[in-house]
Each structure stands twice: as C-alpha cells, then as structure tokens.
Amino acid sequence: MRVRTRLAVGAGTIAGHASRLAGRGAGDQISGRVMLGVDPELIAKLARDQRVVLVSATNGKTTTTRLIAAALEAEGEPVVSNVTGANLTSGVVSALARARGPGFAVLEVDERVLPRVYDALRPELLVLGNLSRDQLDRFGEVHVLSDRWRALLAANPEQVVVANASDPPVVWAAAPARTTWLELGTGWTGDSATCPQCGALLGWNDRGFACPNCGFCTPETAHRLVGNHLELDGATIPLRIALPGRWNVDNAALAIVAATRLGVRADDAALAVAAVESVAGRMATYTVPDGRTVRVLLAKNPAGWLEVLRYVQDVDTAVVLAVNAHVADGKDPSWLWDVPYELLAGHAVAAAGERALDVAVRLRYAGIDCLVERDVMRAVARIDGPSVTVIASYTQFYGLSRRLARASRAARPASEPERPA
Amino acid sequence: MTGTGRGTGTGRGTESTLRVGLVYPELLGTYGDRGNALVLVERARWRGFDAELVEVAAGDPIPDSLDVYLFGGGEDDPQTMAASGMRASANAVRRAIDGGAVVLAVCAGFQLIGTGYVDAGGEVIEGIGLVDARTVAGAPRLIGEVIVEPEPSTGLPTITGFENHGGRTKLGPGVRPLGRVTRGGGNGIGAVDGALAPNIVATYLHGPVLPRNPALADLLLTWVTGGPLEPLPSVLEEALRAERLAEARLTGWRARARDLRLERG
Structure with a gap:
C-alpha cells in the first residue's frame, strides 16, 4: 500500500474502533467516512487487488451477500464483505480495507449508490435481485432506479451479471449486459404495474410478465427455482436451508447461481449456503x-x-x-x-x-x-x-x-x- | 346499494350491498390508498350494513353501479395511464354521482377529477372535470404532516394527514376547499386543501386520510346511506389523531424556529 492509502486506512480503523467502544454501532460507516476523507481515491486503490462481486436489490441484498461469501469461504478463498449491512460508499470502503491480500470482495451496495461506486470497483460479477418501493418519501420512483441501472449497464455491456428474471424493473436494468437469468417466480408485483420500456400496463401469466404493447417480457432461461429445487445448467439441486422463509430460498438460489459464475461447483455452493443460520442479526433467535x-x-x-x-x-x-x-x-x-x-x-x-x-x-x-x-x-x-x-x-x-x-x-x-x- | 334506491335523493336504501369501489389500485395506490376503502367497508359493516370492496382493475371500464368511488395517489406514468381510463369512463362516474354515489379523490386522484394536470415536462393530462380545479407541477415537493381546519358546513373536526406531492392546484371561482391549511402545504395555493362539491371530497392528504379521520369516513357513509349513523367507539383512532396533530404542531414550530435562526444568521 502507498503511504496515503495506509494513512487513510489507519485513521479510519481507529475511528471505527472508537465508534464501537462508544457503543455507536459496528463503526463501519464512520471508519469508511474517515478513510475517504483522507484519500478520496481509496475505493479504486483498495479494489484493485480484489475480485469484486457486487450485490444490489431492494430486499435480500445483505443475506444474498452473506450467502455468496459463505460459498466462497467454504472453498478456502479469502473473502472480505460488508457483513454488517453497511452498504453505502463508506461501508464498502471499510470492508475493502479489511483485506489482507488478494481475494474476493463480496459487497452489498445500496441500490442508489451502485451507479456511483461502479467505476471505482469494476466488479467481476454483479448480482441484481429485485426492485420495489422502499422509503417512498425519500427516494421516489422504482422506474427511475431501474433506468439508472440500465444506463450503467448499457455503458458497460461486457459486465457479467446474475439477475432475477421475474422482476420487471430488474430485467429492464440488466438486459444490456452479459446476464445469466434466474427465474425466481412471481413475488411482489405491487410496484410493477407498468412496463418499464413503454409505460403500458404489464400483463402477468404463469411464466411471468409480458407487455401486450411492446413485447417486453420475462427473458428465456433454463435456470429457475421450482419450489425448493434449483434447476441450474441442466442439473436439479435441492435447497434445504437453515434460514427461515420463502424469501430466503430466493436469496439462496441467487447466491448459488452467483457462486457458480465464480467457479464454485453448484452442489458445494448449495451445501455452504444451507448451513448459514443468521445474517447480521437478522433471523437471529434469542432466549429472554x-x-x-x-x-x-x-x-x-x-x-x-x-x-x-x-x-x-x-x-x-x-x-x-x-x-x-x-x-x-x-x-x-x-x-x-x-x-x-x-x-x-x-x-x-x-x-x-x-x-x-x-x-x-x-x-x-x-x-x-x-x-x-x-x-x-x-x-x-x-x-x-x-x-x-x-x-x-x-x-x-x-x-x-x-x-x-x-x-x-x-x-x-x-x-x-x-x-x- | 345497487338497485332501487338510486336517484331518490333520500339515500340509497339499506336492503342491498354497499359497493365501495377502489379504482385502479395498481396505478392509484402508491400511498396505502387501499386503507381508505377498507375503512369505509368495515365501518359500514360494523353498523350492520352489507358492504363489499370492489376493485376496478386498470384497463377495465369503471362501472356506474358503485356507491363509492375512491381515486388514490400515483406516480407520474401510472397517473397518465389512469387518466386515460378515467376519461373513457367519465360518463359512468357522473351518472353514478347523479344517482347518489360519492367520490373520495386523493392527491393524483384529486388532480384527475379536476380539469387537468400540467406535469413537470409541460405536458397536459386532461382530467374528468368533476370539480373545477387545475393543477400545475411545482417545486418544492410538499412533504410532511398536515393539519386542515375543515369548512364549518361539513361539521367535521380538525383533519390530520400526511402529504407528499409536487402539485399546485388552483380552485375555480366558487369552488370550496375541504378546509384551511394550518400546517403543511395542501393545494399549495391560498393556504387551503382539497375541494368540496356535492357528494365529492378531494384532498391531498394521505395517511391514509380515512383511518386518521373516521369522522370524514362517516360523513361519506352518511351521504351514501342517506341517514344518520350510530357512533362507533374510536379510542385508538382518537389516540392516533392526538399524536399526529401534536407532531404536526411540533414540526411546525421547529421549522419556524429554524427559519428565525436563519434570518438572524
């Protein structure tokens, strides 16, 4: 590391420890902010030695990130990750700064922050889950985000992506890239009434969505989640995961497909993913x-x-x-x-x-x-x-x-x- | 209340089912607008009426057989689509109102039952003209708790709600607002919110507005059933109203204090 990089990481790490000692949270946001204050180019410098995987979505990004990291860790790969869910620029920097050498950086990124950090991080793989209404009074409309993601990928058509084929705004965003589609089935459709391409009312059928006006529809793919089975590259992989709830089966499927694009065997990824019991305190159980x-x-x-x-x-x-x-x-x-x-x-x-x-x-x-x-x-x-x-x-x-x-x-x-x- | 009660002017009978129509929930449902429908249906049922929620799916014609028409809030593209559907069914809605049906229009719904909406790009979306009110997109966006002191003729207590819109709505001559805004923006012109017309209430207030203001829900039900309604216990609603009104007053004072500090530099 260059002097400035080392100085930035050092100062930030101290700030993070101080924040933790003061009981003000995990300290990742503050330590990252200090690091970036000392060296604004830090993200790009730290990311250079890492194989970067970015995960973004409205829901499930923390869990999917954890599951991908678990699959890579089970292979013995060194992995850094923003496991606490600190997913703004500062949290990403903190996670990268923990790397002790070349390896994987599996990072969840806030869906609004993704376009801003993309160029600095140059991800090997981008994993896109879903886009739905979130904190409406603050950030506005789903289709604005979807358009921003699409513009990003249209400018980077060589980007390798794993994306949810069943979510209209995600499909719209990921279509220009080299995307592996995974059909997760219809989930929440409350925020996907209109076609992202032409604005007409979207139609829905057994296979997914289809626009009667412009033909925008669920992309063809052989990879799909059927109940608790993942059909992937011609094989059928049973998913028996420790995490509760249907939504975590979706997260697991997405994580396994992502891991296979990074060279992990699907069966091995499924085993590693199945063993994860709690993610950043979410789904945790306590005895009172x-x-x-x-x-x-x-x-x-x-x-x-x-x-x-x-x-x-x-x-x-x-x-x-x-x-x-x-x-x-x-x-x-x-x-x-x-x-x-x-x-x-x-x-x-x-x-x-x-x-x-x-x-x-x-x-x-x-x-x-x-x-x-x-x-x-x-x-x-x-x-x-x-x-x-x-x-x-x-x-x-x-x-x-x-x-x-x-x-x-x-x-x-x-x-x-x-x-x- | 389909059937015979229509058009008598003395209410719509109590024999048949009260049909509460939620118009285009996929397009005009951004801010929990379903809640307004739920509140009307349940408050009618608690008083022994048969009531049902009827969803009018986007793309379908709006029937003239509903007793209540709820037009909710929506984002830009969906609002444009809703407008074309509403225009195609405008006569049916008018017929129903003439026959005693009532309308609650909120935010985008308010803009669309007006004469028209000029969006941020200058494009004009024609409304269906149930009230003489014209909206132009403006800045800044009005976001936050709102307090409205309603027109005395409504007999309503103070109205509480939450607004989130960029509309500036000008009421035509002689059009009465729902009330005077004492906290928040409302129509954004003339310190008033919404509009009142026979059998029509329009407002910018979400929350949604009816769960927070059960008296307004009951006013609509009184109009449609044509008679006085027995009161319902509302301990939770009163507690919620008190909390929201206090919050709105507090944020109002905070904003004023901040402005004062800014003025003094």
Missing part, C-alpha cells in the same frame, strides 16, 4: 429471561412485510409488530395499509414502536385485537404465546437486536455457549 425464544425479523417495505407475514402465518408464535417512521424506515407509514396483516388472524399480536398507534388502527381494520405497548421489550414481555416473533422496521431493528442479545446473556448461565453467532 422468562425462558421463551424470541426471533427478530426485519421488514423494510411492503414486499418484505408480505414475505415475512407469509412465513409467520404458519408458525405457532405471538407476534410483535415494531414500527418507526424515521428517514430510514420511510417517514410515511401509509404502506401499512398495503400489507395484508389479515394473515396474522389467530395469533396474539402487539403493536410497538414509535408508530404503534398507526399499527394498532391498521390491525383494528384487519379484525385483529392487539396489545399497544410502545416499548418493544416490554411488549415482548407482556404478550402471551409459546414464543415471540418480532417483525421490526429498520430503525427498530438495530437497537432491538442489541437489547435482546443483552437480555439473552442475562438469561443463561455463564457456562452455556452463547447463541446466536
């Missing part, structure tokens, strides 16, 4: 002092909520809905009315978080009685049920994971090994 198990799920937007509710629907658990409306959550929680909370019928439910009352009114009209308790830890303690599942919006999620981990440590004898990892 009353002995019950608490699982925390992050849901950031209507598409994410739908997936999480479909999972919880079949689990015998009390449910705490913890919702804030800060910038990172979206300041307007009107999306509550697009989410089918009716799926929670039959569960004991509590409304928590700063917007507990919005949640409670929404639940009233879903025919669900609920406990209203703003403090989520108290809501967990007060609600009846064999176990508790907390579904949290973004800013509720992070503080909660810390508090539950603390409660969890207090709940078990010192001799027992701690979970989760």
Whole structure:
C-alpha cells in the first residue's frame, strides 16, 4: 500500500474502533467516512487487488451477500464483505480495507449508490435481485432506479451479471449486459404495474410478465427455482436451508447461481449456503429471561412485510409488530395499509414502536385485537404465546437486536455457549 | 346499494350491498390508498350494513353501479395511464354521482377529477372535470404532516394527514376547499386543501386520510346511506389523531424556529 492509502486506512480503523467502544454501532460507516476523507481515491486503490462481486436489490441484498461469501469461504478463498449491512460508499470502503491480500470482495451496495461506486470497483460479477418501493418519501420512483441501472449497464455491456428474471424493473436494468437469468417466480408485483420500456400496463401469466404493447417480457432461461429445487445448467439441486422463509430460498438460489459464475461447483455452493443460520442479526433467535425464544425479523417495505407475514402465518408464535417512521424506515407509514396483516388472524399480536398507534388502527381494520405497548421489550414481555416473533422496521431493528442479545446473556448461565453467532 | 334506491335523493336504501369501489389500485395506490376503502367497508359493516370492496382493475371500464368511488395517489406514468381510463369512463362516474354515489379523490386522484394536470415536462393530462380545479407541477415537493381546519358546513373536526406531492392546484371561482391549511402545504395555493362539491371530497392528504379521520369516513357513509349513523367507539383512532396533530404542531414550530435562526444568521 502507498503511504496515503495506509494513512487513510489507519485513521479510519481507529475511528471505527472508537465508534464501537462508544457503543455507536459496528463503526463501519464512520471508519469508511474517515478513510475517504483522507484519500478520496481509496475505493479504486483498495479494489484493485480484489475480485469484486457486487450485490444490489431492494430486499435480500445483505443475506444474498452473506450467502455468496459463505460459498466462497467454504472453498478456502479469502473473502472480505460488508457483513454488517453497511452498504453505502463508506461501508464498502471499510470492508475493502479489511483485506489482507488478494481475494474476493463480496459487497452489498445500496441500490442508489451502485451507479456511483461502479467505476471505482469494476466488479467481476454483479448480482441484481429485485426492485420495489422502499422509503417512498425519500427516494421516489422504482422506474427511475431501474433506468439508472440500465444506463450503467448499457455503458458497460461486457459486465457479467446474475439477475432475477421475474422482476420487471430488474430485467429492464440488466438486459444490456452479459446476464445469466434466474427465474425466481412471481413475488411482489405491487410496484410493477407498468412496463418499464413503454409505460403500458404489464400483463402477468404463469411464466411471468409480458407487455401486450411492446413485447417486453420475462427473458428465456433454463435456470429457475421450482419450489425448493434449483434447476441450474441442466442439473436439479435441492435447497434445504437453515434460514427461515420463502424469501430466503430466493436469496439462496441467487447466491448459488452467483457462486457458480465464480467457479464454485453448484452442489458445494448449495451445501455452504444451507448451513448459514443468521445474517447480521437478522433471523437471529434469542432466549429472554422468562425462558421463551424470541426471533427478530426485519421488514423494510411492503414486499418484505408480505414475505415475512407469509412465513409467520404458519408458525405457532405471538407476534410483535415494531414500527418507526424515521428517514430510514420511510417517514410515511401509509404502506401499512398495503400489507395484508389479515394473515396474522389467530395469533396474539402487539403493536410497538414509535408508530404503534398507526399499527394498532391498521390491525383494528384487519379484525385483529392487539396489545399497544410502545416499548418493544416490554411488549415482548407482556404478550402471551409459546414464543415471540418480532417483525421490526429498520430503525427498530438495530437497537432491538442489541437489547435482546443483552437480555439473552442475562438469561443463561455463564457456562452455556452463547447463541446466536 | 345497487338497485332501487338510486336517484331518490333520500339515500340509497339499506336492503342491498354497499359497493365501495377502489379504482385502479395498481396505478392509484402508491400511498396505502387501499386503507381508505377498507375503512369505509368495515365501518359500514360494523353498523350492520352489507358492504363489499370492489376493485376496478386498470384497463377495465369503471362501472356506474358503485356507491363509492375512491381515486388514490400515483406516480407520474401510472397517473397518465389512469387518466386515460378515467376519461373513457367519465360518463359512468357522473351518472353514478347523479344517482347518489360519492367520490373520495386523493392527491393524483384529486388532480384527475379536476380539469387537468400540467406535469413537470409541460405536458397536459386532461382530467374528468368533476370539480373545477387545475393543477400545475411545482417545486418544492410538499412533504410532511398536515393539519386542515375543515369548512364549518361539513361539521367535521380538525383533519390530520400526511402529504407528499409536487402539485399546485388552483380552485375555480366558487369552488370550496375541504378546509384551511394550518400546517403543511395542501393545494399549495391560498393556504387551503382539497375541494368540496356535492357528494365529492378531494384532498391531498394521505395517511391514509380515512383511518386518521373516521369522522370524514362517516360523513361519506352518511351521504351514501342517506341517514344518520350510530357512533362507533374510536379510542385508538382518537389516540392516533392526538399524536399526529401534536407532531404536526411540533414540526411546525421547529421549522419556524429554524427559519428565525436563519434570518438572524
């Protein structure tokens, strides 16, 4: 490393440690910001020795990133990754700075940041999952993002991409590149009413979408996810993953296809992916002092909520809905009315978080009685049920994971090994 | 309430089903607009009415047989598409209103039941002209909590909502607004929000607006059923309203304090 590069990394690392000691989070955002302040060219310099894989999507990018990293690590490859979900420029720099030599850098990138860091990172592989409405009051429209991604790839048509063939804005974005398409099946369509190419109303059929006006449609591909089986390069690979929920099967499939494009055998990738139990505290389980198990799920937007509710629907658990409306959550929680909370019928439910009352009114009209308790830890303690599942919006999620981990440590004898990892 | 009650001017009967129409939810549903439909259906059912939510899918003609027409918010392209569908069905909607149906139009929906919308690129999207109101895209975008003191004739308490739009809507001569804006932007012209016409309420307020303002929901139901409605318990709604109104006042004061600091340099 050149002097300036070393200086930048050193200063940033110290800032990150200081932030961690002060209890202000994992420190990746702040350490990266300091590094970039000392050397603005740092990203390109650090990325030069790495085989860079970028992962972007509205939902699932942290998990998909972790799963790709797991598949590469199982091969014995050195991997750096922004495992804490710090996915802005600063988080990317922090992750790259941890590399101790040439290897893989598997990086999740915020979907708005992707075009800005692309040139500096020159990824070997780009993995694109899905685009849906997220924090509407802040960032505007899905098709604007999709257009930006497309412009980026039109300028870089040699880019190797693995992309979800079932998501219209992603297909529109990835079409100009050298893309391997994976058909994941129809998920959330609430934000894909109109054709990204011509603006007409999109039609949907068994195979996916098709525009009756201009012909824009689900691309032909032999790679698809059917139930819990991944059909890839003529083989059928069963997916039995430790992570809960349908949405994680999608993430796993995407990660396995990505790993195979990097030279990992599909069976090996599937094994490594299957073993991952928790990602950056998401999907983690804790044991609270009353002995019950608490699982925390992050849901950031209507598409994410739908997936999480479909999972919880079949689990015998009390449910705490913890919702804030800060910038990172979206300041307007009107999306509550697009989410089918009716799926929670039959569960004991509590409304928590700063917007507990919005949640409670929404639940009233879903025919669900609920406990209203703003403090989520108290809501967990007060609600009846064999176990508790907390579904949290973004800013509720992070503080909660810390508090539950603390409660969890207090709940078990010192001799027992701690979970989760 | 399909059938005989129509056009009598004394309500639409209680024998048949109240049909709450959610128009083009795929296009005009950006801000939880489904919530407005859900609230009307449930509040009718809680009072013993048969009520059903009828979705009018984008591309389908809008029938004249609905009792409530909900036009919600939407992004630019979907709004343009919704406009052409609405224009094709404008006569059906007018017939229904003449027969006693009611309309709630929110944000993009408000712009489209007006006479027209001039978008940021200068392109004109013709509305269906249920109210004399013309909108021009403007800046800055108006985002945040809003408080509206409604027209006294409505008998409504203070209205709370959240706005997120770039529209500047000018009401025609003699058109009454829904109310006076005391926090937030509303129509962006003349410190008022929305528009009122016989059997029509238009507003920029999301939230959605009816869950936060059950009295407004009940006003629409009163219009369509033609009679006074029994009150419903609304402890949660009142708590939510109090919280949102306090928040809007607080952010209003914060903004003023910030402006003062800026002025003093």
